[in-house]
Amino acid sequence: MVIISKIPTIDEPETGIVQFLFANKYKIPENRPLLIDSLDTNRFLTFAQIKKLTLQFAAGLQDICKFGKGDVLAIFSPNQYDFFIPVYGAVAASGITTTVNPTYNIEELHYQLSQTKAKVLICHEDNIKVALAAGSQAGLNKTNIFVFGDKMVDNIHPFQSVLIGEREAVLEDLTSEQCKETIALLCFSSGTSGRSKGVMTTYFSHANLTSNITQYAAFDKNVFNSKESNRMLTVLPFYHSFGLLVNLNYGLHFGTPNYVLKRFDIFSFCKAVQDHKITFTTVVPPICLSIAKHDIVPNYDLTSLKSAYSGAAPLGPELWKETMSRLPNLKLRQLYGLTETSPVAMIQPENKMLPGSAGLLFPNMTAKIVDDDGNEVTKYGERGELLIKGPNIMKGYLNNPEASAESIDSDGYFHTGDIVLINEEEHFFIVDRKKELIKYKGFPVAPAEIESVLLSNPIIADCAVIGVYDNTQATEIIRAYVTLKDQSTASEEVGKSIMKFVAEKVVHYKQVRKIYFVAEIPRNPSGKILRRLLRDIAQLEIKKEDINKSKL
Structure with a gap:
């Protein structure tokens, strides 16, 4: 059967996202603070300031970075009260924004910069060294790297001081069809089955x-x-x-x-x-x-x-x-x-x-x-x-x-x-x-990516990764089943060293939380890992561990 929404049909908007957000359908007072730093409420942006700064930022991209239609700006930062400005400033400049996990390492950031062909990078003082290294590898012009805040960090200027000028960009009018076809945002995703190289980028x-x-x-x-x-x-x-x-x-x-x-x-x-x-x-x-x-x-x-x-x-x-x-x-x-x-x-x-x-x-x-x-x-x-x-x-x-x-x-x-x-x-x-995706605290992790990292360890002959729900953390955790080349060396210390090996190569939410050594990874005749069988084994192991705890 086909399920049709019970909610009455809406008229789908036929305008760009920036025009839509700035249309002020609900008559918001122009001087109302809408984005506020929770720890320092003296730092805020009103509705009028958000509009003005977004269009000024867009003009700065166009004038200083020669940023144009279809160009991509990457944001590599934890939450900031002025996060909106670069996100939609790039879109207002007829470009595209991609958002990046701020805890990515150099390789992970480089991959997303390369995949999206980012022309401008906005980072944070917490991760500026990673941003500079990955930007260099991706061939990003250092003059197109900026930082949140109001001060220079490692000779990188804050975008506020460079890109925010007097001129305001003029928004491009889009037809209904162009609204459906023109890309505004690129957000990371692992897709419906994941891929060994890591994230895929979903475009909206x-x-x-x-x-x-x-x-x-x-x-x-x-x-x-x-x-x-x-x-x-x-x-x-x-x-x-x-x-x-x-x-x-x-x-x-x-x-x-x-x-x-x-x-x-x-x-x-x-x-x-x-x-x-x-x-x-x-x-x-x-x-x-x-x-x-x-x-x-x-x-x-x-x-x-x-x-x-x-x-x-x-x-x-x-x-x-x-x-x-x-x-x-x-x-x-x-x-x-x-x-x-x-x-x-x-x-x-x-x-x-x-x-x-x-x-x-x-x-x-x-x-x-x-x-x-x-x-x-x-x-x-x-x-x-x-x-x-x-x-x-x-x-x-x-x-x-x-x-x-x-x-x-x-x-x-x-x-x-x-x-x-x-x-x-x-x-x-x-x-x-x-x-096959694992959801660790809401973040998607592709098992194939972690397996690829594990197999780069010279002591590992084969492996399989699954997610197992942990009630104490209210999330799935990443559990790896590993076959060593020399199975006689299996020990708790070796398990810890393998987890450390993975941790040094991936972002925190992709880290392996438990290692189990097995003689053989279960596979079907075509070589596909039988993850359902491993999940059944994991449930038996959890029951056994719970029984042992209750005896202590």
Whole structure:
């Protein structure tokens, strides 16, 4: 069966994303602070300042960096209150922005710079040395590298002092068709099955972005609205599609003051909610775990926090209940989406939050659930892979037409790789994952990438990597099964050395958390790793470990 959204159809916008965000549909006061440094509230940008600085930045790119149509600007930084300026300044200059994980090492950053052919790089003082080294390897002109802030770092100028001048760029008018075809953002993704080289880059048109905001507005108008008493806290990273496209885009469109933290920690989170009377935030399950379990939470007044969305990974019913029991005024609602859906495809309705449900489908979207043979299921409650279609589905994967064709079929349906079922009211439930990706604290990790790193270690003959859910961290962790060339050398110390070997080559969320030595990696006759068998073995190992702990 084909599931059609129950929400009334929207008129899809026919304008560029910058024009859309600056149109001020909700009559936001021009002097309202909308982007605020949570730790230093004297650092903020009003709606008028955001517009002006974005267009000035765009002009600076054009005039100083000779940045033009289709050129790419990369942002390599943790959250900053003025993150919006370069993100949409590049788009306002008729270019494209790609956001990069600020903890990437030189090789990982170099890969993304090379793949996107970035012409300009904005970094942060925390990672400027990595930025300079990777930029040099990618052939990036050093004069086109800038830093956030107001001071020079390692002879690199802040973009504020170089690119912000008097002239304001003139926005390019785009036809309806151009909005659908012109790329605005390139966000990292691991695709539906991952690739050995690492991330793939998902590219979004202007229409993908404007449609998703409009879809959300038709679904849920109570969380984001133009009342100044509504205050949002951003702790999720802006380089990730969830933080970028929900916190930044939705917030600005509705005029919700957005208090920005550089990164999450439970102390800063609680203090910010208390001090700024935060009413809304976005979270992932590990953050929910901190709220539910940490001893310091009761020491703060968090009663202002009325609403939160949880995404990036499934939120278990028990943790959902525990989190709300700690914050009795909170309605914690799960949403579902992927980078490829720009990013939200469904949200739990406020008036019917079902434990474990991912919610209802956004307007202008259709979905199918198919079995292993590609046949549509015919009954409610039947499991199968979720296929979804709508104006918010990405254009494709950059430089990878094969992966794009595999992910989006000839009928326009995106194959999510998630196994779902729906009830008779058409609430979706994510019950498993067909694809091989591991979700560590919401970040996608391709097993093949970690296996490639492991196999570069001269002592390893074969390996396989899986994700195993850890209740104590509310996330999957990366577990590696390793066959040594000399199996007699297997030991706890060797396991630690292998984990250290991987840690030195990958970003933190891709690190192996557990090593198990095995005589042979299970494979089918064609050589494909039997990960399902390894996951079954892992569950038996977990039960055995739990029994041993209970005996202590």
